[in-house]
Amino acid sequence: MTRTWVKGLSLSLCTVMVASGLAACSSGGKETAPAPAGNASSKASGASKISEKEREVKVTFPEHPNQPVKNFALVQQEIFNQTNIKLKFENVPNSNYNDKKKTLLATNNLPDIIQIEMSDVNNFGSTGVFVPLLQYMNKGLMPNFKKFWDQYPDMVKLTADGELYGFPAIGRNELKNGFGPVIRTDLLTKHNLPVPKSFDELLTVLAELKKIYPDSTPFSVRKGSGPIHQLFKTMAYPLGSGVGSGNGIYFDKDVNGGQYLYGPATPQFKEVLAFFNKAFTMGVLDKDYAVATQQQWTEKLTSGKSFFFMDNSGFALDYTKQLQKAVPDGKFQIIPTPVNKSGKARAEFYATTLTSDRMFAISSKAKDPETLIKLLDWMYTEKASNLMSYGVEGVHHTLDDKGQPKLKAEYVAKFKEGQPTPFYAMYSELGSGKLSFTPWFANMDPQVQVEKLNGSWSQVHEEYWKTIADDKSYHDPYLDPPLTKEEAARVKEILAPLTTMLEQEYDKFIMGVKKIDEYDAVMKKARDTGGEELEKIYNGALQRLSQKK
Secondary structure, three states: OOOOOOOOOOOOEOOOOOOOOOOOOOOOOOOOOOOOOOOOOOHHHOOOOOOOOOEEEEEEOEEOOOOOOOOOOHHHHHHHHHHOEEEEEOOEEHHHHHHHHHHHHHOOOOOOEEEEOHHHHHHHHHHOOEOOOHHHHHOOOOHHHHHHHHHOHHHHHHEEOOEEOOEEEEEOOOOOOEEEEEEEHHHHHHOOOOOOOEHHHHHHHHHHHHHHOOOOOOEOOOOOOOOOOHHHHHHOOOOOOOOOOOOOEEEEOOOOOOEEEEHHHOHHHHHHHHHHHHHHHOOOEOOOOOOOOHHHHHHHHHHOOOOEEEEEOOHHHHHHHHHHHHOOOOOEEEOOOOEOOOOOOOEEEOOEOEEEEEEEEEEOOOOOHHHHHHHHHHOOOHHHHHHHHHOOEOOOEEEOOOOOEEEOHHHHHHHOOOOOOHHHHHHHHHOOOOOOOOOEEOOHHHHHHHHHHOOOOOHHHHHHHHHHHHOOOEEOOOOOOOOOHHHHHHHHHHHHHHHHHHHOOHHHHHOOOOOHHHHHHHHHHHHHHHHHHHHHHHHHHHHHHHHHO
């Protein structure tokens, strides 16, 4: 097949996640989604459907605590009306999903459709557990998806050995944000403290707040350290190094015109450890950072005990509401990204269009895979995307004069007191949005509509999005190049012992058990035992991909 490549295009998707783990509520009604009268897809019309006979299709994806899954919810009822396919969700709690998924893949005991990520493609694509898709696209059976395939050349990075094994989730009309610095701006004003412009200034400001509030924990984090935890995942890149998606490999645009590095085996990572060590020694960083749970982190921030975090900056909006129950004038707000030791401010957006961590694969054991392919391809139409993101037209939303969905105020009003937020309560009731089974989804737009309709949109929101829009330090994320089966196996072989070795070392340097200069020996060991080889594998894969363009 022929492709037209566009160099340097990075595409992605994101979401602003709320921190609460409470179960979302429903409207409590028995509403069903009717087949649209007079619509060419309705049963009454007799028009052909994706499946000639009624069919049940089993789908597995992670169930997030913010959005409990309702089987055969309103959107899924309408999908059945329009396609003759009844989706049966067999969900697994988000916290257990990866373990369950690995078991299903290893035993080739998959549902008809399963949510996977690129590591699953690399590890299992060649084993025959997934239906290879390109042959069907070349036959013309995936016309709607092919428009995206042609539009986004980076999608080739989701292939393995030249084959595509999953339909990637694609975002539409998404606002951009990411890991960002959030601070109690009300305290800065109250105590005449400056907005920190560098990470060194940040520690100075937090130390001043510690003096004023000696019982406080100015800088709190969740989930500890290590490449797979938030402390490095959220801050290593702005501080001058990086850990990528969690395995330590990341693309650094500032090194030699852009190349892959194994972050923990670089001198820049030593500076990251030095920063956290300084924060810990000053009494600014939470002494329990290595074991803090998300619930503990949330409680410290919303009770007024903690004043700063660098994580999903969207938490600032929800945490301000919670904080003001205890501190009426309290306000969390994002600030521009501080500069690091090299004098650079850098940050990365969440993926807003295309990402490698959410694809939908069809089991090779599924009955009549062509029908499932047609179903998934249909989900990339605007009509299906509107349904799966905003609910049923005429019931839950209408189209404006530009053809864009607008949620109906009377429907949104049902969720004004919804938990953990009105929009997640609505998404759960509908069975819609990014956290459901929605290949082409709108997430932020309906969220903003809900907040504006129910009156929860505020000046804090306006300031938040403007600050991000004006901050030029952010860039779109990079999708990793596809690896061969042998490369993927070698990466896995290297990372297992290497990650274990390093995770035993990090906290010793942060807590001051070892002096920072002793990290030189750890760094050398990390490079010698696989870090350097990982860089060669990824940079080689990137070069190979560039030569094909």
